[in-house]
Amino acid sequence: MDKFDAFSEFRMDGHSAIVTGGAQNIGAAIARIYAGAGAKVMIADLNGDKAKETAAEIAQQTGADVRGIGCNVTIQSDIDACVKATVDAFGGISTLVNNVGWGRAYPDPLDVSPEEMIESYKLNTLSAMQMTKACRPYLLEAKNPSITNSGSLVGVLPAFDFIAYSAAKAALNHMMLGLAHYFAKKVRINTVLIGTVITPGYAEAGLDEKTQHALAHPDNLTGRAGRAEDIANAFLWLSSPAGSWVSGQTINVSGGGKRVRLIPE
Numbered sequence: 698m699d700k701f702d703a704f705s706e707f708r709m710d711g712h713s714a715i716v717t718g719g720a721q722n723i724g725a726a727i728a729r730i731y732a733g734a735g736a737k738v739m740i741a742d743l744n745g746d747k748a749k750e751t752a753a754e755i756a757q758q759t760g761a762d763v764r765g766i767g768c769n770v771t772i773q774s775d776i777d778a779c780v781k782a783t784v785d786a787f788g789g790i791s792t793l794v795n796n797v798g799w800g801r802a803y804p805d806p807l808d809v810s811p812e813e814m815i816e817s818y819k820l821n822t823l824s825a826m827q828m829t830k831a832c833r834p835y836l837l838e839a840k841n842p843s844i845t846n847s848g849s850l851v852g853v854l855p856a857f858d859f860i861a862y863s864a865a866k867a868a869l870n871h872m873m874l875g876l877a878h879y880f881a882k883k884v885r886i887n888t889v890l891i892g893t894v895i896t897p898g899y900a901e902a903g904l905d906e907k908t909q910h911a912l913a914h915p916d917n918l919t920g921r922a923g924r925a926e927d928i929a930n931a932f933l934w935l936s937s938p939a940g941s942w943v944s945g946q947t948i949n950v951s952g953g954g955k956r957v958r959l960i961p962e
Contacts, residue, residue, distance in 0.1 A: 710735035714792035726925035732761035770824035791839035795825035800862020821865035877945035892951025918953025
C-alpha cells in the first residue's frame with residue numbers, strides 16, 4: 698500500500714507557467730516555488746537580463762525547466778512575444794501569474810497628474826487583462842488552468858498616499874473577479890491581497906529608512922512583516938490541484954491586519 702502523501706495535490710508536474718515581474722522579490726519566490734513543485738516556468742520581466750539570471754538560478758536549485766524573457770507588459774507586442782516563447786518552449790500554458798505592479802508615494806494625492814493615474818492603471822490593471830487575453834487559447838486547452846493575481850491590501854483599504862497604485866489595484870480586484878465569472882467552469886481566477894512584504898521596492902517607491910523600519914515591525918496579528926515566501930506559498934495552493942475548488946476569490950495574505958480593540962492599552 699502506497700504511503701499517503703499530504704502534499705501530492707500541491708505538485709505542479711505537467712504545468713507550464715508565466716510569472717510576470719518574476720525576476721526578483723515576490724515574483725521570483727513564486728517562480729521558485731512553482732519550479733520546486735515541478736512546473737515549467739517562464740519568468741517575464743522588464744529587466745530581461747535579470748529574468749534570465751534568476752531563471753538560471755532557480756533551474757539550478759530545483760532541476761526544473763525555467764527560462765527568462767524581457768517583457769514590458771504594457772506593450773502588446775512584448776506580451777505576444779512572451780506567450781509565443783512560452784508555448785514554443787513548453788508546448789502550452791496552464792498557469793498565469795499577473796504579478797507585475799508598482800506605485801510610489803505622494804504626500805498630496807491631489808498632486809498626482811491624470812497622466813500618472815492612467816499609467817498606473819495601464820501597468821497594474823490593464824496588463825493583467827492583456828496577458829489573460831493572450832494566454833486564453835492555451836489556458837482553455839490546459840489541465841487545471843488558473844490565473845492568480847498579485848493584488849494589494851491597499852486595493853481594499855484605500856491609501857491616499859499611494860492613490861494611483863491603490864485605485865489601480867482596486868480596479869484589478871473588480872476586473873479579475875468579473876473575468877472569473879466569465880471563465881466559470883473553464884479557468885480558475887483568484888487574487889492574493891498582499892500586505893506588507895519588505896523588499897527593495899519600498900525604497901524605490903520613495904519610503905525613507907524610518908518608514909521602512911516601521912513597516913518591518915507592524916502591529917498585526919502575527920507580529921511581523923511578510924516574507925516573499927509567505928506569498929508564494931499562497932500562490933502555490935491557488936495554482937496547484939490543491940486549490941481546484943477555489944475561484945473568484947480575493948484572499949488576504951497580510952499577517953492578519955492591524956490588531957483592533959476598543960479599550961486602549
